[in-house]
Amino acid sequence: MVEIWIxxxxxxxxxxxxxxxxxxTLSFDQNKLYKVxxxxxxxxxGTLMGDAFIHLIxxxxxxxxxPLRVSLLILLGILLFFFLEKIIHWRHCHEEPxxxxxxPFSYVxxxxxxxxxxxxGLIIAGSFLVSVPVGVATTVAVVFHEIPQEIxxxxxxxYGGFTKTKALFFNFLTALLAVAxxxxxxxxxxxxxxxxxxxxxxxxxxxxxxxxxDLIPELNKHKEVKKGLGQVGAFLAxxxxxxxxxxxE
Numbered sequence: 001m002v003e004i005w006i007x008x009x010x011x012x013x014x015x016x017x018x019x020x021x022x023x024x025t026l027s028f029d030q031n032k033l034y035k036v037x038x039x040x041x042x043x044x045x046g047t048l049m050g051d052a053f054i055h056l057i058x059x060x061x062x063x064x065x066x067p068l069r070v071s072l073l074i075l076l077g078i079l080l081f082f083f084l085e086k087i088i089h090w091r092h093c094h095e096e097p098x099x100x101x102x103x104p105f106s107y108v109x110x111x112x113x114x115x116x117x118x119x120x121g122l123i124i125a126g127s128f129l130v131s132v133p134v135g136v137a138t139t140v141a142v143v144f145h146e147i148p149q150e151i152x153x154x155x156x157x158x159y160g161g162f163t164k165t166k167a168l169f170f171n172f173l174t175a176l177l178a179v180a181x182x183x184x185x186x187x188x189x190x191x192x193x194x195x196x197x198x199x200x201x202x203x204x205x206x207x208x209x210x211x212x213x214d215l216i217p218e219l220n221k222h223k224e225v226k227k228g229l230g231q232v233g234a235f236l237a238x239x240x241x242x243x244x245x246x247x248x249e
Contacts, residue, residue, distance in 0.1 A: 003132075004128050004129060004132075004135075004186070005186055007128050007132055007135055007136075008124060008125050008128045008135065008182050008186060009179065009182065009183075011124055011128070011135065011136075011139040011182075012120070012121050012124055012125070012139075012178045012179045012181075012182040013179060014139070014143065015117075015120060015124070015139065015142050015143060015146060015175070015178050016117070016172065016175035016176050016178050016179060017175075018143060018146040018147055018150050018175070019146075019150050019153075019154075019168075019171045019172045019174070019175035020168055020171075020172055021147060021150050021151055021154070037155050037158060037159040038159065038219065038222060038227065038231065039230055039231060039234040040151060040152050040154075040155030040156070040159075040234070041152070041155055041156050041159050041215055041218060041219060042215075042219055042230075042231040042232075042233075042234035042235045042238070043151065043152040043155070043234045043235070043237060043238045044109075044151075044152025044153055044155060044156045044211075044215060044238065045152075045211040045215040045216055045219065045235055045238065046152075046211075046234065046235040046236060046237060046238020046239045046241075046242075047152050047238035047239075047241060047242055048152075048207040048208075048210055048211040048215070048238075049207070049208065049211045049212075049235075049238070049239065050238055050239040050240075050241065050242030050243060051116075051204075051207055051242050052204040052205075052207040052208050052211075053204075053208075054239075054242045054243055054245075054246065055242065055245070055246075056200050056201070056203060056204035056207070057074065057201065057204045059200055060073070060074070060197070060200045060201035060204060064197070070201045071201075073198060073201035073202050073205070074201045074202070074204055074205040074208075075205060076202060076205060077201065077202040077203060077204060077205020077206040077208075077209070078205040078206070078208060078209045079205075080202075080205075080206070081108055081111070081112065081205070081206045081209040081210065082209060082213070084107075084108060084111060085107075085108050085213075085214070106156070106157050106160030106161060106162055108206075108209075108210055108214060109153055109156055109157060109160075109210060109214075110157070110170055110171070110174050111206075112203065112206040112207060112210055113153055113171070113174045113175075114174040114177045115177075115199065115202070115203045115206060116203050116207075117174055117175050117176075117177045117178040117181070118177040118178065118180060118181040118199070119181065119199050119200065119203060120142050120146075120178045120181065121177065121178035121179060121180060121181025121182035121183075121184075121185070122181040122182070122184070122185055122199070123138060123142070124138055124139055124142060124178070124182055125181070125182035125183075125184075125185035125186050126185055127139075129185070129186075141245065150171065150175075152238065153171060154167050154168065154171055156215065157170070157171065159218075219231050219235075
């Protein structure tokens with residue numbers, strides 16, 4: 001059992017470190033970075049939509065006895081994220097984002113990413129409880145999944161008003177929830193099916209809300225044809241990345 005703990009904790013910590021991938025953008029000039037951020041926001045929207053419709057929702061409906069329950073949990077995710085954004089909406093900047101007043105979707109992204117990372121921790125720990133090879137395979141799939149998403153999330157946080165340092169810091173804090181999820185499963189050493197069956201559709205609803213209600217409307221503020229085509233390309237790239245991960249499962 002000690003071996004399982006070591007393998008699991010090392011794996012989820014590696015996954016958490018993926019959240020720092022945005023550090024590679026720190027050397028960019030701030031003005032130049034803002035010019036390309038919108039494309040990373042598009043990438044984030046594509047990965048969120050792709051993750052929800054290609055991975056999370058199909059997983060939620062797999063071997064389920066009551067499809068209506070899954071649909072209601074997806075709607076609950078959308079509703080809760082909508083409610084959460086209403087609570088923090090008083091800090092909304094209607095023009096350019098600023099450090100003093102980040103856009104609400106920055107906080108919503110952190111909340112949603114935290115749930116997603118917690119689920120990753122549950123799944124990785126559960127996989128290692130099955131066997132070490134299964135756990136390693138799951139970790140590799142999660143790492144490939146996290147890289148494009150964390151780049152997009154970091155870009156969206158900076159675009160939403162966070163400084164690059166704060167974006168890295170808070171993104172890493174939410175990533176550590178994967179460690180918390182893994183420890184919870186290891187301590188309980190219980191079957192995670194019931195928890196995952198609730199959190200997966202809930203997280204899917206949250207991702208659909210973030211992408212559809214926050215990120216895509218933000219993209220629509222830019223009317224230039226060339227920039228718009230670039231956004232569509234980045235959005236499709238995010239979906240293709242998520243689709244490509246199907247072949248790794």
